Amino acid sequence: MPTRRVSLLAIAAGMFALTSTAFAADPIKVGVTIAQSPPGSVSQGTQVKDGAEVAAKIINDAGGVNGRKIQLIFEDTQGVPEKARAAVEKLITRDQVVAIIGEHQSSAALAGIEVAHRYHVPYINTNGWSDVIREKGYAEVFNPGVFNSRVAIAVADTMKSLGAKNVLAFCENTDYGVGLAKLIGSQIAERTQGISYKYETLDRASKDYLPAILPLKANPPDVIVEILLPPGAYILLNQLNEQGVAPTAKTMIYDASGIADYPDFWQNVGDSAVNMLVFGLYHPKMALPELGKKVAADYTAKTKADPNRLLFQAADSLFLVAEAIKAANNSTKPDDMIKALEAIKWSGTRGEITFSKEKSGFKYHQWLDVPYVTFQVTKVKQPVADMNLVQDPGKPLDLSRIVKTK
Amino acid sequence: MLTLDLLINGLVIGVFYALMAIGLSLIFGILKVVNFAHGEFYMVGAYAYTLSALSLGISPWLSLPFALLVGLLLGLVVERLLMRPLYSGYTSWGVMRDEYAVIVTFALSIFLINIVDKVVGPYAYKGPALINISRITIGPVAISGHRLVAALLAVAIIVVVALIIRYTFWGRQIQAVSQNRLGASLAGIDTAKASAIVFSLAGGLAAVSGALLANIFNPTPDVGVFPAIKSYVIVVLGGMGSVPGSIIASIILGVLESFGGVYISYQYRDTFGLFILVLFLLFRPQGLFGEKAREV
Numbered sequence: 196m197p198t199r200r201v202s203l204l205a206i207a208a209g210m211f212a213l214t215s216t217a218f219a220a221d222p223i224k225v226g227v228t229i230a231q232s233p234p235g236s237v238s239q240g241t242q243v244k245d246g247a248e249v250a251a252k253i254i255n256d257a258g259g260v261n262g263r264k265i266q267l268i269f270e271d272t273q274g275v276p277e278k279a280r281a282a283v284e285k286l287i288t289r290d291q292v293v294a295i296i297g298e299h300q301s302s303a304a305l306a307g308i309e310v311a312h313r314y315h316v317p318y319i320n321t322n323g324w325s326d327v328i329r330e331k332g333y334a335e336v337f338n339p340g341v342f343n344s345r346v347a348i349a350v351a352d353t354m355k356s357l358g359a360k361n362v363l364a365f366c367e368n369t370d371y372g373v374g375l376a377k378l379i380g381s382q383i384a385e386r387t388q389g390i391s392y393k394y395e396t397l398d399r400a401s402k403d404y405l406p407a408i409l410p411l412k413a414n415p416p417d418v419i420v421e422i423l424l425p426p427g428a429y430i431l432l433n434q435l436n437e438q439g440v441a442p443t444a445k446t447m448i449y450d451a452s453g454i455a456d457y458p459d460f461w462q463n464v465g466d467s468a469v470n471m472l473v474f475g476l477y478h479p480k481m482a483l484p485e486l487g488k489k490v491a492a493d494y495t496a497k498t499k500a501d502p503n504r505l506l507f508q509a510a511d512s513l514f515l516v517a518e519a520i521k522a523a524n525n526s527t528k529p530d531d532m533i534k535a536l537e538a539i540k541w542s543g544t545r546g547e548i549t550f551s552k553e554k555s556g557f558k559y560h561q562w563l564d565v566p567y568v569t570f571q572v573t574k575v576k577q578p579v580a581d582m583n584l585v586q587d588p589g590k591p592l593d594l595s596r597i598v599k600t601k
Numbered sequence: 602m603l604t605l606d607l608l609i610n611g612l613v614i615g616v617f618y619a620l621m622a623i624g625l626s627l628i629f630g631i632l633k634v635v636n637f638a639h640g641e642f643y644m645v646g647a648y649a650y651t652l653s654a655l656s657l658g659i660s661p662w663l664s665l666p667f668a669l670l671v672g673l674l675l676g677l678v679v680e681r682l683l684m685r686p687l688y689s690g691y692t693s694w695g696v697m698r699d700e701y702a703v704i705v706t707f708a709l710s711i712f713l714i715n716i717v718d719k720v721v722g723p724y725a726y727k728g729p730a731l732i733n734i735s736r737i738t739i740g741p742v743a744i745s746g747h748r749l750v751a752a753l754l755a756v757a758i759i760v761v762v763a764l765i766i767r768y769t770f771w772g773r774q775i776q777a778v779s780q781n782r783l784g785a786s787l788a789g790i791d792t793a794k795a796s797a798i799v800f801s802l803a804g805g806l807a808a809v810s811g812a813l814l815a816n817i818f819n820p821t822p823d824v825g826v827f828p829a830i831k832s833y834v835i836v837v838l839g840g841m842g843s844v845p846g847s848i849i850a851s852i853i854l855g856v857l858e859s860f861g862g863v864y865i866s867y868q869y870r871d872t873f874g875l876f877i878l879v880l881f882l883l884f885r886p887q888g889l890f891g892e893k894a895r896e897v
Contacts, residue, residue: 232715233823237723368868396868400827402818403614406862406870409606412743426725426819433727433817437745439736459724463819466735 222266223259223527225251225516226286227297228279228307234399235274236424238457239299239505243321244269246509247297249493253510260517261525267513268292272303279303283310283318293520293527294319296512299505300424301325301371311335315529317519317536319512322505325370326378326557335529337536338561339515339548340508341476343371347378348386349474349567350420350451355387356592357447359417364394364451365407365431366422372396375422375451394420399427404434412438415446422451429454429463436467442600447472455572456503456579468572470600472585475568476504477545479580481588486514487544501579507544514543536560573598602741607859609742613752615855620755620810621828622835622847623762624803630779630842631799632687634702638679639807640829641713646672646808647820648721651728661729665754668812669805676804680797683709688782688796718822728815751813758809759848762802766844775799779842834874838881840891850889 227247229240251265259265268290270282279298286292287310294317298304304323311318312333320328322340329338354362364379366372376394383392395407411419419441421428432448435441441448448471454460455473479501483491490510491502516532518541523531537560540549546566551558569586570579585596625639650668654661683705731754734746766772777785778795786792810828811820818824835854839846854874862870881888 231723232718233723233821241723398868398871401871402814402824402827403610403858405610406607406859407867409610410603410863412606413603426821429725429727429819430817433819437736437748438743439738459726463725463727465727 220262222264223517223520224266224268224290224292225513226283226290226292226295227267227269228272228282228286228295228303229269229297230274230300230303231269231271232273235272235300235303238425238459239322240271240274241458242503242505243297243299243509245494245498246490246506247513249490249497249506250510250513253489253493254513254517260520263525265513265517269297272298272300272307274300274303276302276306280306280310283307287311287314287316292316294516294532296516297321297509298323300369301328301374302369304328305370308333308336317516317529317532319515321508321512323371325374327370327374329557329559329561332554332559334533334560336560337515337550339511339543339565340562341565341567342557342561343375343378344382344557345563345565345567346375346451346474347382349569350379350449351382351386353449353472353474353569353586353592354383354390354392354418356594357418357597359390361416362390362392362418362420363411363416364392364420364422365397365404366394367399367424367427368396369399372422376420379420379422379451394422397423397427397431399423402427402430404431405438408434408438408440411440415440415443417445418447418449420449420451421454424452425454425457425459426463428452429460432464432467432471442467442470444600447600450474453504455570455582456501458500461576466575469575470598471572472597473570473572473582475570476565477502477507478568478570478582478584480584481566481568484542484544484546486542490544503579511543511545511548515539515541515548571597603863605740606742607863608856609744611856611859612852613744613748613855614859615852616752616755616759617810617814618828618831618835618855619759619848619851620813621807622832622839622851623759623844624806625829625832626836626839626842626844626847627766627775627779627799628803629836630844631775631782631796632684632702633842634684634687634699635706635833636803637703637706637829638709638713639706639803639832640825640827641710642672642675642804642807642825643811643828644717644820644822644825645675645713645811647728647811647815647818647824648717648726649808650812651726651815651820652721654729655726661731664729665731665809665812669809672808672811673801673805675808676801677797679709679804680800684796684800685793688793714822714825721822723822725819725821726815727819728812730816745817747816751816755810755813758806762806763844763848771795771798831874834878837878838874838888840888843888843890846888846890 229243255264272279272282296319299322301323318336320338324343326343364376366376450473519532519535522535548562550560566588571583586592628636646668649671650664653667654664730747731750732746774790778792835850839850858870861873
């Protein structure tokens, strides 16, 4: 009998060892929520998908996270809050992901973080700009991307540098659009003097913006700030041009949404975007850390396309998950990962990322020093690399580089 | 001067609404069903126009009739494959179920959006202009050359369709079926053929509407959803099944949205039509030109 008992124990021990080995080699599942079909921005969704895949390949080719490969599980949110909520629920409960990344539309992120918060799963918000996402104060949510307050400060400073007196913003009717339009107003009031500012909300689904544009013909503003995602942004630019409102010698267009690097940009705007100023989170002339160069090169090899801002943001989101697991001694427990992310100081694709621990307002778990630039479109069909860089990261706007419409 | 600008914009938009709504109205008139895939005929037309011109390099003036042809064929195929069970003999007319039409057209709508999304891609495509004049200025009014030409073409198409329905042999048969399907059938009219013609014509009109607007509204797979909603409102306002009613309601809605967007609120512009719709349903449910009731 003792012999039999020993044998059973040996088998049990062997099975345990095998199970443990298998467990150690199990992939780390990371959920990625993106818009892969309308009405969400599929352009953005595709860029985020590519960025996450490039980062996953880099991690896995280097042996994974301490031997465990990264497995991405994509869910289509269509940019719709209720679908984003369902997607996060499915990723956490059915797929058992250790973290969620990828969201690029604020309304969808605001829905998704509620579920991540309920299940206490880390949520790296790749590109939801709305400040409300951080203002919720959820410990699970981290933001390595830009945020509306930072964009609003950039816009206000640019308006001041341009010497604008009368500024009008057209924003889309989303959390992102209206939120940013309001913040620009507050920042203009706080940081400048003598600038009259107002905003007009446009419906993303509607295509006829002329009733909002026609009154401007009599009294055009100095600058029109565009805060819409495609295709609404394209239609607005075309209709402004059709009516002769902008771009003109009197009125400049400032794109606060960074649409000039979208793959369908030139297919849709033609000469309507010439001399438009663009708020940018990436320009090929920006200096990148080594990891950024590697990601850019791998992306171009994979897609034959030029790098874009969302590529880096998505890649950083996934790298952060991997770094957090490493820093937590290979633990994928939410509390360990959150603690690791709070303490992280890591050189990503765009610079050194740390998250603010200031609990009040939009700063909570936000990377505050996201680099940005301003560039100007000067020709039709111009590649981003040839667009005129008029503001380097961390520097003021260089007025001497700006081309005016005649 | 703003008033003139707004009036012209309202009229132009109204004409495009009319082109879209006439087809829906005809379908309701003859089949007594609402086609929930009507917006997707518009989308298919917009893509047929844009992609044939951009990919094949053919003139936009040839792409336009091509889009019309695609819409006509799509309408015909949908009628034969999906709508025919609704009226496969006048005896079944009495037991026709609205549920069938709602489910089938809804499913068709979702299918078409997704098939275009997967096959063509999700990105927006600006259609080519019929004439390459970015801005024509007439007094205080500025309008793109394409928008002007497209609006004139839309008016011409509406006039031709109205004449066909009023004066041609098949047009009169369509009118007869619309007034009383059983009576028309007893009089020897091929009601199934009339239905096929109407569905095909409606598909063609929606498609050509999408094609004409492809340069202005940069089509995406879901581009038809919004104009379809407008069309439903217009058809009810004009009187279910009434073509003249649909035309007048389209113009009214276009002008109202244009002026209301400036003088009331741009944000609520798309609710004006719905507000009027509620008023009509309360006080004149038959619409502008509709009948109070049908009796046979």
